[in-house]
Amino acid sequence: MPRGPPPPPSASALTALPQLSSAPLPPNPPPPPSVPIVLPQNAPTWLVSAVEDLTRMDLGCHYSLVVAALIPLESAAKYGKDDDGRLPAAQKGPTARPKVLAAWIRAGRGTKSKSQPTVDSLDTFVKEWNGWWDSMQPEWRERNRQGRWRIDPPYRKEWDWGVLETYGVNGILSVVAGIDFWGVAVLSEDDEDQTARWDNAVQDVVWVLEGLESTFKK
Structure with a gap:
C-alpha cells in the first residue's frame, strides 16, 4: 500500500462521475476514472490493514471516493486518539448495526481472517443498513422528493x-466496511435496482465523510 500525503477528495467530484443508474452501460464500457488511495506515513496499523481489506475488490469510482474520503478524515481526527466512543451497535431492533459488520469486527477488521464476511440476503442487509444509517443521521438532515x-x-x-x-x-470505519460488503454482494447479483440502491448509499456516505472532514477546517 503506497503512502504519502492523502489527496484532498471533494464531494464535487461526484458530479463528474457517471451515475450507475442513469443509463444502460454500452457493450464495452471504458474503465471508470481511478481515484488514488494513498495512506499517510503516520497512518496506524488498524487503518492500513482495514484499507487493504476493504479495497481487495474493485467496486468502481464511487466506492473509491468513499475510501479516499475516509483517510483524510481519520487523519484530521488524529485517528480517534482523543475519541473513546464507538458508533451505535444495538444487537436487536430496527436500528441495530448490520450483522455482517459485527462479524467483520469480531474477525479483527481484516487482521485475523483473510476471508471477508458475506451478505447472504441483499434485501435483509439493505433493511438493516437503512435502519442503522438513518438512526445516526443528525436532526437537521432532510430528504429529497425521492425519499x-x-x-x-x-x-x-x-x-x-x-x-x-x-x-x-x-x-x-464501520460505515465504510458496510458499503464495501454491500457492493461486493451487488456485483454477484447483477441487478440494476440493487446497484442503484447501493450507488445512492455510496454517494450519501461520501457526502457525510467529507462533511465531517469540513468540521476540522478553519
Whole structure:
C-alpha cells in the first residue's frame, strides 16, 4: 500500500462521475476514472490493514471516493486518539448495526481472517443498513422528493453531526466496511435496482465523510 500525503477528495467530484443508474452501460464500457488511495506515513496499523481489506475488490469510482474520503478524515481526527466512543451497535431492533459488520469486527477488521464476511440476503442487509444509517443521521438532515437524504446543500460550520463524529477503530470505519460488503454482494447479483440502491448509499456516505472532514477546517 503506497503512502504519502492523502489527496484532498471533494464531494464535487461526484458530479463528474457517471451515475450507475442513469443509463444502460454500452457493450464495452471504458474503465471508470481511478481515484488514488494513498495512506499517510503516520497512518496506524488498524487503518492500513482495514484499507487493504476493504479495497481487495474493485467496486468502481464511487466506492473509491468513499475510501479516499475516509483517510483524510481519520487523519484530521488524529485517528480517534482523543475519541473513546464507538458508533451505535444495538444487537436487536430496527436500528441495530448490520450483522455482517459485527462479524467483520469480531474477525479483527481484516487482521485475523483473510476471508471477508458475506451478505447472504441483499434485501435483509439493505433493511438493516437503512435502519442503522438513518438512526445516526443528525436532526437537521432532510430528504429529497425521492425519499433519499439530501446531499446538495453546502456544508455549514454550525452543523452538529452527532454520533457520526466518532473516529478511530470503533468509529466511522464501520460505515465504510458496510458499503464495501454491500457492493461486493451487488456485483454477484447483477441487478440494476440493487446497484442503484447501493450507488445512492455510496454517494450519501461520501457526502457525510467529507462533511465531517469540513468540521476540522478553519
